[in-house]
Amino acid sequence: QQPVQSPQAVILREGEDAVINCSSSKALYSVHWYRQKHGEAPVFLMILLKGGEQKGHEKISASFNEKKQQSSLYLTASQLSYSGTYFCGTDPQLNTGGFKTIFGAGTRLFVKA
Amino acid sequence: NAGVMQNPRHLVRRRGQEARLRCSPMKGHSHVYWYRQLPEEGLKFMVYLQKENIIDESGMPKERFSAEFPKEGPSILRIQQVVRGDSAAYFCASSPTRGSEQYFGPGTRLTVT
Numbered sequence: 456q457q458p459v460q461s462p463q464a465v466i467l468r469e470g471e472d473a474v475i476n477c478s479s480s481k482a483l484y485s486v487h488w489y490r491q492k493h494g495e496a497p498v499f500l501m502i503l504l505k506g507g508e509q510k511g512h513e514k515i516s517a518s519f520n521e522k523k524q525q526s527s528l529y530l531t532a533s534q535l536s537y538s539g540t541y542f543c544g545t546d547p548q549l550n551t552g553g554f555k556t557i558f559g560a561g562t563r564l565f566v567k568a
Numbered sequence: 569n570a571g572v573m574q575n576p577r578h579l580v581r582r583r584g585q586e587a588r589l590r591c592s593p594m595k596g597h598s599h600v601y602w603y604r605q606l607p608e609e610g611l612k613f614m615v616y617l618q619k620e621n622i623i624d625e626s627g628m629p630k631e632r633f634s635a636e637f638p639k640e641g642p643s644i645l646r647i648q649q650v651v652r653g654d655s656a657a658y659f660c661a662s663s664p665t666r667g668s669e670q671y672f673g674p675g676t677r678l679t680v681t
Contacts, residue, residue, distance in 0.1 A: 496672040
């Protein structure tokens with residue numbers, strides 16, 4: 456039931472790109488992405504509500520393939536401030552029952568200079 | 569516009585005592601979620617509430633744990649007769665509607681001695 460995130464961890468040099476994937480076995484209503492730095496609260500990045508939707512701001516964007524129940528987060532030209540743990544959160548379709556948001560186990564991203 | 573508020577930020581309880589964690593959602597948000605996080609782990613869903621109603625409590629242990637979100641005042645997560653295994657960070661998040669983006673509070677770090 457928990458969405459599967461991959462990779463579990465990634466190390467980048469400043470300026471490199473990364474893709475983080477999130478895959479669910481259930482039909483999804485929405486996918487959210489958050490970043491959490493050590494000892495801090497998760498911070499909302501973006502939400503995708505429609506199949507095939509893509510969203511983005513600055514150098515972080517995401518896509519949502521409703522049919523495959525998958526979402527990907529794209530980090531381009533990474534900066535040191537991108538370091539942290541990235542979580543996807545999934546909400547099930549209303550007709551499948553359930554109202555809880557389930558989070559993946561997280562992807563640890565470390566950007567080095 | 570104040571963000572999500574949680575208090576206390578740190579709470580130390582001895583085994584057998586009660587812990588009360590408070591969460592004030594963002595202004596205009598009527599949906600509140602509680603999550604538990606152990607060090608280096610993901611966010612585990614506990615309960616989802618709307619004003620005066622528990623919508624989904626499937627992630628909450630049946631015994632010792634309860635949650636409420638009264639018409640007036642903050643949402644409260646109550647843990648009775650705490651045990652060492654209850655030590656964790658407890659985050660609440662609020663959202664304007666179901667399935668929309670969630671904004672997290674700073675968390676309450678509960679330590680049971």
